[in-house]
């Protein structure tokens with residue numbers, strides 16, 4: 006493979022920024038929105054609340070001037086976790102919100118206690134009954150009150166929920182031990198572009214001075230660092246020179262550092278363009294997933310595919326989610342040598358993977374299996390592509406343009422039966 010790839014807008018920014026548009030009683034134009042199943046579902050959720058949404062290419066126009074209800078429907082919330090992020094804006098704007106518990110998913114239980122405790126600290130009365138979170142603000146103004154909130158863990162979602170809720174609260178809110186992820190900063194910049202007063206996003210202490218009302222905006226989402234890292238690994242695992250743009254290289258620091266340890270060179274050709282130059286041989290290294298600026302959990306599976314073909318032993322420790330190593334069994338089906346104990350995977354590099362039928366257990370696991378399939382000798386068939394389509398815009402089209410040999414075999418848009426066939430008849434040992 007070789008060539009250039011266009012990186013799409015960040016899924017995790019898009020989802021929360023679409024929820025954040027609920028804060029605004031005027032038009033919001035959001036640019037660089039990736040075309041993903043999750044984004045479409047988030048749009049359906051807002052429509053069910055009475056919001057008018059129209060899409061032209063990667064531009065989304067959202068008019069949330071009239072909200073017909075503050076009750077989010079279970080059928081949509083249960084399909085994507087990010088839908089719970091609507092609770093903060095709905096409560097802040099309407100003084101009332103009813104959002105079903107989003108439930109866990111294959112990577113972990115994913116409770117929402119930190120979101121709930123923070124909203125309570127801001128004066129909301131929150132009851133959880135029959136799987137539903139009912140939150141309301143008493144008093145004639147129905148406005149939340151600024152508060153000092155310490156998060157036990159720097160949860161991305163809780164930081165975002167509370168930051169959005171605080172934009173319209175009375176007084177000042179300080180979120181301590183806040184998540185520092187780039188998508189949190191993107192959300193803060195989006196809110197500030199509508200007149201919110203948020204300082205410190207990207208650090209561990211975020212201060213929000215509440216304002217009575219926000220106004221319309223035109224905002225472009227940052228590039229997706231997880232998609233970019235996935236393509237960097239695609240270059241490394243197939244020994245291919247690939248250029249990526251647009252990217253924000255700073256957001257990729259943990260991935261670049263690990264790729265360099267593994268023996269791959271990354272060159273900045275322009276401030277928003279990175280090129281991967283494959284090395285002579287790949288070496289194992291250790292990875293521990295952590296909140297940003299640590300190594301992202303959303304890149305762990307893809308790096309495991311790469312390390313399974315890197316010489317020597319690697320230890321991968323997953324600390325963010327309790328059940329995010331389910332791709333191990335599938336990689337082992339392809340000839341990888343990986344042992345799991347608790348949240349630790351010990352990867353012993355093998356010279357060659359061999360194509361096999363495999364099943365994707367979650368979004369990043371599906372990307373890891375595609376990467377493994379690109380490097381493996383023979384044909385790999387991946388089932389469970391509904392996970393992939395949640396978070397990668399046209400992955401196979403982009404890979405095909407680089408010269409990969411793969412095709413979508415069956416299925417309609419959200420069919421779990423959908424399969425991807427990846428074929429590499431000429432894999433060499435130790436790429």
Ligand SMILES: CC(=O)N[C@H]1[C@@H](OP(=O)(O)OP(=O)(O)OC[C@H]2O[C@@H](n3ccc(=O)[nH]c3=O)[C@H](O)[C@@H]2O)O[C@H](CO)[C@@H](O)[C@@H]1O
Pocket residue numbers: 017018020086087113114115116117118119120121158159160161162163184188302303325326327
């Ligand atoms: C849509 C979106 O942006 N998803 C991202 C977001 O998910 P999400 O916002 O769900 O991730 P969090 O940072 O909240 O979760 C991290 C850890 O905190 C725990 N926790 C979280 C909230 C809470 O109230 N209580 C609690 O115990 C979770 O179970 C998990 O073990 O950040 C994750 C961590 O970078 C990424 O993997 C996801 O891709």
Ligand SMILES: C=C(OP(=O)(O)O)C(=O)O
Pocket residue numbers: 017086087110112303368369396
């Ligand atoms: C876990 C992820 O997403 P979500 O929080 O939407 O499930 C992810 O993007 O890898």
